[in-house]
Structure formats: C-alpha cells, structure tokens
Amino acid sequence: MALVNETIIDKNGYKLHIVPTDKYKTITLMWKMKAPLKEETITKRALLPYVLQGGSEKYPTSTDLRSYLDDLYGASFYVDLGKKGNYHVINFTMEVANEKFLKESESLLERAFSFMHEVLQKPLVENGSFNQDIVDDEKRSLKQRIESVYDDKMRYANARLLEEMYKDDPYSLHVNGRLDDIDQLNASNLYQYYEQAFAEDELDLYVVGDVQADQVETMADSFLQFTARTPQLADASSSSSQPAEVKEVKEKQDIKQGKLHIGCRTYVAYKDEDYFAMQLFNGIFGGFSHSKLFTNVREKASLAYYAASRLESHKGFLMILSGIDSKNYEQAVAIIREQLSDMKDGKISDNELEQTKAVLRNQLLETVDTARGIIEMLYQNVVGGREITIDQWLEAVERTTKEEVVSAAGKVEMDTIYFLSGTEGE
Amino acid sequence: MEKIAFDQLQEELFYEKMDNGLEVYVLQKKGFNKTYATFTTKYGSIDNRFIPLGKDDYVRVPDGIAHFLEHKMFEKEDGDVFQHFSKQGASANAFTSFTRTAYLFSSTSRVHENLETLLNFVQEPYFTEQTVEKEKGIIGQEIRMYDDNPDWQAYFGLIQNMYHHHPVKIDIAGTVESIADITKDHLYECYRTFYHPSNMLLFVVGSVDPKETIEFVRANQGKKDYKEQPEVKRAFEEEPEQVKEPKQVRQMNVQTAKCEVGLKAVDTNLQGKELQKREAVMNVLLDALFGKSSPLYYQLYREGLIDETFYYDFTQEKGFGFAMVGGNTAKPEELAERVKQILMEASAGKHLTEEALQRSVKKKIGSFLRSINSPEYIANQFTRYAFNGMNLFDVVPVYESVTLTDVMDTAKHMISEDRLSTFQILPK
The missing domain is CATH 3.30.830.10 (Metalloenzyme, LuxS/M16 peptidase-like)
Known part of the structure; x- marks a missing residue:
C-alpha cells in the first residue's frame, strides 16, 4: 500500500486533492493560491487573506466569524503566506473535528466547506469595495507584522541575506510584502486585486482525513466554483546571477549574539534529476545533528549553539546559519568553508552517507504523519511541475550514491556572507 | 500490565510500574509511521535546593544546572549520542522546563534499538572536567540567543516581577556567570539524586505493540542494578501571595x-x-x-x-x-x-x-x-x-x-x- 493515497480531480478553476486516511481525529482543508512573485502585487497578496478572514457577508465581524468556528467544536482556521521559488502562495487552512469522536451527528465537514465558501467567495463588500474598518485594521496589523521581523534577529538576518544576494530578483521580496506599499492600499484597490487573484491564481484545495472521496467531491462541487484559467509561470529570466567573488556584507546592531547567514547557489531544483543528491548533500553538510556543520562548529570548536544548513527546494538556494560571538567570525567562516570544500573533495564517510539516508527517510515518514506535512509534500509537485510520490522519494534517496552527492556538492557555490554582528565579546 | 481504555476518544493506554519504580506508559497510534518516546525525570530548573543522595544537609546548586546536565547527558566516552540515533534513523532531542528534564527520540524504524539507546544513555552518565568546560561555550551561545529574544525576555521579565523568592524566576539556562561555576562533581551529585527510575516516567506513543514494548523495557531495566531510593527532599522559601513588582x-x-x-x-x-x-x-x-x-x-x-x-x-x-x-x-x-x-x-x-x-x-x-x-x-x-x-x-x-x-x-x-x-x- 502506498504511504499516501492522493486523488487529484480537475474542478472548475482549481484542482481538488483528496487524501483519505484514518490516522487523525480531525479533517484538514487547505486552500492554496499561487502566483509569480512580483513587486506590484506582493503587498496586496500579503494583506488580502487577512482582510478575508476579518469578516464576510454572513459573518460581518471577526467576532461573528470566530464565534461560528468555536461553535463548530473549536474548528481552527488560519491564513498564512509562503514563498516557493519565485512564487508567492497564500494558504487558508481549516481543521474540524471528526464528528465520530463527538456527541454530534451533523457533518462538520460540510459545514467546513460552507465556511470556506463564505470566506473565499462571499466577502464583506460595499459598493465594489471591501469593508473600510477591516482594511484599516489589517493594514495596521500588516505594518506591525513587517516591522516585527526586525525584532527576531534570525528572521531579520534571513531577509537581509536575500536582499543582498538576490538584488534584482523577485526572490528577494519578503512574503509579507513591503512597508512602503501599505499606505497606497485601500478598500477599493484591494477588492480589485481580490477579483484578479481569484481569476488568475493557480488554485488547489487539499482535503486530508477520514473522508470518502465521492462525498468530498460532491461538497466541493456544491460549494466551490471558479472560472477556468491558465496558471502564470514565474519569469525565469529575471533571476540574478552569481557575483565573481563571494560578497561579504556586515551590519552591526546592539545585540548579544552575532548572526552569521551565508547564502549559496545550488543550481538544482525539485524538477531536476539530481534533486535527491542535493537533499543528501544538505543532510550531510548541515541538515541534522550528526552533520558536518553541527559537529565542527558546535561540538568541536564550541563556537555556537546552532550551526545548520537549509535547502530551498525550488530556487536552487541553500542557506547556512549560525549564532556566534562577533569575535569568532573569522574562525567560524573558516570552519564552514572547510566543511564545504571537504564535501566537494568527496571527504564523506560511508557512515555519514548511511546516517543521512536513514534520518532523511525518517524525516520524510514523520512529515507524512501530519496532515499539513502531507499537503506540503504533495504541493511540491504542483510548484515543481514534477510528479513524485512519497514512495518514489524514499526510493530515490536510498539509490543515491556518494559520487552523485559529490557531484551535487560540486555545483554548490558560496554567494554572499551576511553577518549581523553584536556588541558582545568584541 | 494494566490497560486503561478511553472509549469516546477510541484510545487505549497501557501502563506498568517497573520493580525499580520507573513508570512506563504506552499508547498505540494506528496508521502512524512514527514512534515518539520521552524519558523524563521530575527534575527541572526550580529544584535548586535539596538534600543530595546520601547526605544530611541541604545544598544550593548553581543556576542553570538541570539544563547543563541535560546537555552533558548526550556526550559519552565513545562520542556523541546523536550519532547513534542517526545511525538508527532516529532524531533525538531533549528539553528542560521548570519542573522536568525530558529526553526524547522519534523514529519510523528500529524502535526497540532506539528505545534501548534512549534508556541506556540517560542511565549511564559520563562527565569529565574537559567536556564540562567545552559545553560552557555552547550553552553560553544558547543564553545569548535568548538574551536577544524579546518574547523570552518579556516572559521571564514578567515572572521576575511576580516572584520574590521562588526559583521559577530564575532563567532555565542560568546565566553565563552562573554556569561558569558548574563542575563535573555538581553534575554527578544532581544526577544521582534526581535520575533514579522511581523519579522518572517513560512514555512511548506511535506505531508500537504495547505488550512487546513493555516487555522490552522490563528486560532492559531488569539488567540494571538500582537500589531503592527515598523521595528527594526539596526546599523552597515561603512565597508571598502578592507580586514583587507591579x-x-x-x-x-x-x-x-x-x-x-x-x-x-x-x-x-x-x-x-x-x-x-x-x-x-x-x-x-x-x-x-x-x-x-x-x-x-x-x-x-x-x-x-x-x-x-x-x-x-x-x-x-x-x-x-x-x-x-x-x-x-x-x-x-x-x-x-x-x-x-x-x-x-x-x-x-x-x-x-x-x-x-x-x-x-x-x-x-x-x-x-x-x-x-x-x-x-x-x-x-x-x-x-x-x-x-x-x-x-x-x-x-x-x-x-x-x-x-x-x-x-x-x-x-x-x-x-x-x-x-x-x-x-x-x-x-
């Protein structure tokens, strides 16, 4: 039996993905809207879902809307934003209890579909505009959300690294958009964008839980209807290129710990054959607590509490991150460079390769134990334009050889070193 | 072995108290790939005044020691426990709270091997002066990270406002200064006092057979020679009902x-x-x-x-x-x-x-x-x-x-x- 059984059905304007499983006591619905990252639309996209969850025709205030959810056995509903390569994704997630575990006979799933329909298709609109109060409140919240990135130094350093590394590339845009755009947004131009997004975005709905596919399809048909569209592709030509030399950017703030974030280009994405080799590269290099970065920066040199690498699946981007004392900057960078060149030179033990395969396999299997994990794994196929099942994923990891990992390592190039230095230990 | 059924939730919990006092619970989750296990001692950051095992008088230990001990449990004579777990396809971790120190792993295969690693590494301490010193740099950076985190600062700031004496007001990791005083002898003293099986609980949840799992744990514990140990005596100062600072x-x-x-x-x-x-x-x-x-x-x-x-x-x-x-x-x-x-x-x-x-x-x-x-x-x-x-x-x-x-x-x-x-x- 396959680990995850996904049925994909073409609906009017969207794809319906159904994953029946009896693992959970709840049913999860996730609505995804994808469009290319663009300066002109990013801030509107960041504001839109929050305005929609601020009230609808039937539930005009957030109190009405939240009360309805509470009465629905504390159904959870939230919106968030993501960046997948050069695409921006808006998520609406709802989780309802399965009535089997409650003293309740009515179908909560049907009510969940009806609620999704309300929020997505029946917003609170007056004379071709959203409700002014909701838009004003959410503009204020969005400003605060963008400003608070500065307060979390790890997130701040991530954002700054991307700005420096991808100067003329939309990938440098932040998921929450740009502070300076917010004042120009209003109830009317945001409503226009709402209509545009629902007409043009690539739309996907995932339903995961103890459900029957035919029942879900019937509910989808009766509650969610959109017009057909051809999804837009992100413009690959706008991608920036690598500098001749590794760029070094230093910034100083009144903080206790320095944040070292190094951006690398991998030139390998989900759609490529050597994607799995790159996953293994990342695992051996810095993905886990047995990895080279953790072992050498933390355990041996005692320089850091965390030292890791993360791979972005669609952009060909890998980030190294560590929190260190500013006085140890040179030493930390030297150790990291050494680990990268060891990877390129093939200094990888059989043990490291086998450990990494084992934990990657484990990580994957654990990911598909959660509904959100299943959805995010499957959505990679939509974004990457390549159909890979979870079982194929596992096989591909198992098959990958050391030579293939070394060859993937050969493609990884350090691009930008960003250091947010602290004032401590200087 | 006892079985406790929760009908409305459709869950069954299995329980056994081992001869050495360890409480073991197992919950089977059908359809899950993963097994998750925590091995927890009733010992956290607030337990800083107590009578050590075999002694008569109370001691006051340095701030941050329970957390420091948690870090040091992972290092053994033959290397790092993380390496063992990853060879067995598991990811391991640990955390220290006000009242507990928990060691854990999650894995989708080789569950018994991982369970054995978990039980054994927590029950076989190995501390040296050298490894204790080395850890101070790592934990120092962990503390610095939290120093810059406004949410954490607000959380502890508020607790410190509320509490006059109770050690809940002390940051779980201690300070760079307080951990400087920690020695391997401190760690052994705390370990022997608080890591007796009768002060601990093992919880295993996931794709496991409850009966086999409990038998496996029983066999593992049966091989270890624990002497009966009385309940730990802890001391806390009287705490006023009013807050310290408004x-x-x-x-x-x-x-x-x-x-x-x-x-x-x-x-x-x-x-x-x-x-x-x-x-x-x-x-x-x-x-x-x-x-x-x-x-x-x-x-x-x-x-x-x-x-x-x-x-x-x-x-x-x-x-x-x-x-x-x-x-x-x-x-x-x-x-x-x-x-x-x-x-x-x-x-x-x-x-x-x-x-x-x-x-x-x-x-x-x-x-x-x-x-x-x-x-x-x-x-x-x-x-x-x-x-x-x-x-x-x-x-x-x-x-x-x-x-x-x-x-x-x-x-x-x-x-x-x-x-x-x-x-x-x-x-x-």
Missing part, C-alpha cells in the same frame, strides 16, 4: 513594543483533580475574556491596541502558577491598563456569560482533539499531567464539568489588584 519596563533593540500582564496564582499547593479543574476553569475564563471570539478582543483590536500576536496562557504546578495576557502593541501603557481593568471587572462577575462559557468549552474540546493527533503533544503533556497527579485523557470530561458558577467563583477568588503585574519591552 510594573517594569525594559528597552531592547526592537521596533515593536510588547506588553504582558501577569496574574500570580494562589492555592499553588493544588494537585490532582483540583489542579486539573483549576486549569480548565482558568482557561475558560481567559478565553471568554480574551479569546478571538470575545467582544473584548474585537474592541481591543479595533482600538489598535493589539494584533494577532495577542495571546493568553495559564500554567500552574506545585509551588507556582500564573496567567499571562499580552502581545505586540503600539500602545503598551494603554493595553496594560485595559487588560488589568478587564480582569478586575471579571472578578466582580462582569463579561462572564453562559453563552461565552459554552463557546469556550467547545473550543477547548476541539483544540484538545486536534492536539491528540500529535504524538509529541500526548507524550509531553501526559508526563506533565502525571507529575502533578492529573490525567491528560480526562481533559474532555473536566471541561464539560465547568459551570458558570465555577468560572465566576474562581475569577473572584484569584483576581486581585496586588497579584497583577505588567512588563513592557520598548524600542530603544
């Missing part, structure tokens, strides 16, 4: 201000069913006042005092407890006043209605059902509940038993001006 402000390198209001708990000797009821009532009370569906939340949001980071939380264990309400805000002073005012009004019965109560109860039950999809939640919370004489799987009936009178009585009993405190983080 208000403090700290400036940090941030752009957004934060404001948190704390309510210091009374009756901190409560355990078992009484504590479970108190927690449920307090959560319902706070949700009725500050939850996203409350009219007050809407007002505060509309007035620009809060954003989506606004939250409430209540926690109580033996000896300490507090409610916290707050989040990011453009107007910290105004928010503090409003939250305090709302709490004082609630103590006089205002804002509390049957309708709000029913909604909050439903919401809490739904949220519990979501939570028990998560093996991590089950293991960690079950252990916390068990150490306080409560049962995680009673959450639904306890919530269903909450009445409006309970909520009003508790509001009146708990909330008082001199038990309120605020802590603000302001941009420099």
